[in-house]
Amino acid sequence: MSTTTLQVRQDQLATTRLLTTEDTALADGQIRVQVAQFALTANNITYAAMGDMLNYWQFFPTGEAGWGIVPVWGFATVVQSLHPAVAVGERLYGYWPMASHAVLSPQRVSPSGFSDGAAHRAGLHAVYNHYLRSGADAFYRPETEDVQALLRPLFITSWLVDDFLADQQFFGAKRMLLSSASSKTAYGTAFQLAQREGIEVIGLTSPGNVAFCESLGCYDRVATYDALDQIDGAAPSVYIDFAGSVGLRQRILVHFTGLAYSCAVGASHVQDLGGAGQLPGPRPVMFFAPAQVKKRNGEWGAQGLNDRLVAAWTQFSATIQAPPQPWLVVQHHVGPEATQALFRQMLQGGGDPRIGHITTLQTN
Structure with missing residues (x-):
């Protein structure tokens, strides 16, 4: 048996490559x-763009300096x-490499799942190590695996962003400004925020995506x-x-003098990433979903949090x-070359x- 992997220059x-290697025997x-x-x-794309900052490259190391494997969410079947x-x-269901196969070392196995006990993942956050x-x-x-793979991890982030902001009384603000409003994590967040009484939800997007964003019905404007x-x-x-666009962030911070908080969630505009620099207003704070999960697990218990998430989902x-x-x-894409082409396409942004x-990466 062999494994085909899509690797990316960090x-x-x-710059990507497809690598096929013969599988070694399991321990x-x-x-x-x-x-x-x-x-x-x-x-x-955010995982790749922030791979060094947030340790995303460490989940599935290639063993070769400069090359990484971008983690993805989806489904797998145990074959050995x-x-x-x-x-x-x-x-x-869980966090996989962009590969045809993966090897895990299950630990803390329960009826609901297990964690990967591989040594290189020991210091990484438990949310990403759980299957x-x-x-x-x-x-x-079974019939909604596609939608789960596409939206479940994003919606959990969306739900947690909304929960975090509500937990902070929205920092005293009544207006939420969401960049990349057509992105799945943004409109999932908007869907949750729209259910909050007295909160105005404004989506910011490019001209080509205005009609789509308006059709969703979760943005007030x-x-x-x-x-x-x-x-x-x-x-x-x-x-x-x-978006993660430093140019847009600068314009936001200059124009919105009443900004109470700047919450950095994603980086869909990878060509224009950058730090905050000497900008006015509140310094952007990176939202780390596992931290809010840990807080709510402590307050509600894992089952309490899961029940709320399932109901919202x-x-x-x-x-x-x-x-x-x-x-x-x-839209489905089958095979290593199709996956490689799609990744390059996603890097360019845009699209419907x-x-x-x-x-x-399977071909059959």
Whole structure:
């Protein structure tokens, strides 16, 4: 058996290569999975763009300096097992390499899932190291695997951003400004914020995505990036940045003098990333979803948090698939070359925001 992997130059993301290697024998306690399908979204571009800063390259090391594997969310099936509590044929949801296969070392195995006990992942956050058994997963529906792979991790981030801001009383502001408003994490956040009484949700986007954002119904107002001056800058506001564009951030901080908080979530504009520099207003604070998970686990318990997430996900997933105009239309890409081409395409940004990309390095 062999494994094909898509590798990326860490300092030049558009430079990629496909590498096929012969699989080595499993050690006792290990399992091998076939990565059946995974989503490729702006979220994964954020993982690559912030790979060094947030340790994303460390999850699936290549062993060769300068080359990395971008993590993805999706589903896999156990094809070999030397672990007594994990059976061949089990379906798993979690964080995978962009590869045809992966090897895990299950530990803390329970009826609901397990963690990967590989030594190189020991210091990484538990949220990303945990794998869920689909047979016991309250989120799981076999017929909606595509939507789960595409939106589940993004929506959990969206839900946590909304929860964090509400927990902070929105820093005293009533207006939320969301950049990259057509991105899945942004509109998931807007969907949650729109349910908050007294909160105005403004989506910021490029001219080509205005109609899409307005069609969603979760933004009170949609504005283009070149029309910021048409929005009152003195009103207390929170900037929720899904773009990561330093140029846009500078314009936001200069115009919105009433900005109460600047929350950096994503980096979909990878060509224009940068630090805050000597900018006016509040310094951007990077939102780290696992920190809010840890806080709520402590307050509500893991089951309490999961129940809230499942309820919100059920409402959101029904909304985004509802006719006559679903928010999301799935497009499939099959094989290593198709996946490589899609990754390069995603780096360029743009594209139809209504399309969700599901891919696999498997060819059969």
